[in-house]
Amino acid sequence: MVDELPDSGEVDPVEAAEDEFDESYDPDTDTSGADDEESAGPPGPVNWNLLTADAAEEEWLALNEWVHWLRHTYGLPVAVCPPFWHRHPALVWELSALHIHWLCAIHPEAKGSAMLVWHRDFTEAQERLRHWTAACGTRLNTDRPTRRIAWPGEPDTDPIEDILIPNREEDFVEYMHADVQARRAEEDAFYRRLAGELE
Template identity: 35%
Template sequence: MTPTDLPGREPDEESAADALVERILAGVPRPVAWARLNEATAAAAWSDLDAWVRWLARRYSLDHRDVPPCWFAHGHLVEELTALRTAHRVCFDSAGAAQGPAEWHQTFASSRGRLQLWASRTGCRAGEHRPDAPPEWAAEPAPTDYARAFADHVAADLGTRPPSPAPGSVRTASAPHIMTGPGTEGGPW
């Protein structure tokens, strides 16, 4: 869902709201949700992430077994490195807690194992890139046999649940909010 897909919100109102949020949170590290970024924001995020990943590789003497030079072509590495960058920014924020840098190194140590696993799964080496091969069942549109099996599973699951509240009734704590409506077709992010 994009901000302009919100019911009752006009693009000008959304721009004003975005400006207010930016003014309030300016400089505060925030997570990057790649699927939600527009072209200009994505361009800036890619540039910032590239500079940070190259700094990380130099600072910690990482090689292709940690982060292959084609990291940007592997979504799983992009997501992990983006999360690490955000954690680094939070942990080293001048207004942050004194134990922040130690927390960063704990986060980095646990993430480094995942980076190494994913880097090894790519099969990439210095000067040699191998594109990711996502599983066939994850293709868009979903293969018929997968879509049928998934639909059957969801129908069976829904049959075990209490009925939904009537439209317009108040949601309770036992009914979590699930994003639905225009713009949410791509997933829950």
């Protein structure tokens, strides 16, 4: 019914760029980088707006592995699960919510019907994913920024052009590193301001 899913470990970004999909990934043991102590109970929701740099890197890697497993297991088309989902916040939030929902459904404390509930919600989520994918215009080999409409009084948005991306995994790693570095820069700036206030 599904691929062989042995034990998973922390993903090396360099390996992620070389291997499109880690067939050893096991969603049953995926804890999104959490320690054993912290994973005693079902995981809570992920707020991408508030993640630290280190936490964001863990979430990116765990989500990327899980999305690969999801698309292979359920044979998802590009219209539902596009390669460059990581570039579009709407897709990141939706897939991240599905991932956490999955982890809760397979948790030992979950009810026996939890996976049925997950599959019901997954069916509904696919319609939303299809909508987000169509709205942002991402495709199999090309991507473009999600179109944003300028409201009255706002500056005009830049023209949107499709770009060809030949290697999806390399693009994911570069995008993830840029996000992590931006978060770390914000953290460093915050601590510098805090240190200045305490002087």
